[in-house]
Amino acid sequence: MALDHFGFIFTGRGMDPATHRSVIEEGDFRTVVVGCSSADQGVDVARAMVADGVQLIELCGGFGPVWTGRIIEAIDGAVPVGSVGYGPESIDGMARLFPPSD
Numbered sequence: 001m002a003l004d005h006f007g008f009i010f011t012g013r014g015m016d017p018a019t020h021r022s023v024i025e026e027g028d029f030r031t032v033v034v035g036c037s038s039a040d041q042g043v044d045v046a047r048a049m050v051a052d053g054v055q056l057i058e059l060c061g062g063f064g065p066v067w068t069g070r071i072i073e074a075i076d077g078a079v080p081v082g083s084v085g086y087g088p089e090s091i092d093g094m095a096r097l098f099p100p101s102d
Contacts, residue, residue: 006031007054009042011062017045039067043074050078059083 008031012020015035024031032054034045039062046057057075059068061084068083075081086094 001055003055004028004030005053005055007046007049007057008033008060009036009045009049009057009063010034010060011036011039011042013037017041039063042067042071046071046075046081050075055079057081061086 006029010033012035015037017034017036020035022033024033032049032052034049036042036045042059042063049057056079057071059071059081063071063083065083068081072081
């Protein structure tokens with residue numbers, strides 16, 4: 001079986017999964033991209049993606065390992081779930097984008 005239905009979930013300030021979504025299609029290949037304002041919203045988005053036939057889900061780095069695990073559990077491992085990670089070369093840049101809150 002070839003991959004033909006891919007999902008990507010990202011987090012961003014003010015994102016609403018009901019409206020902040022895009023579908024990119026070419027031939028038999030479909031990608032669904034959905035934005036969430038918080039990682040916990042990703043659980044329901046992932047469940048809906050699986051119900052819609054997504055074969056693989058990728059999560060942005062904002063989910064981290066804890067929420068990645070929670071999403072895998074929530075979908076009962078129905079499809080592979082991966083998450084974006086950043087190496088040590090990106091630490092300074094990430095700190096500029098996401099400064100500690102006071």
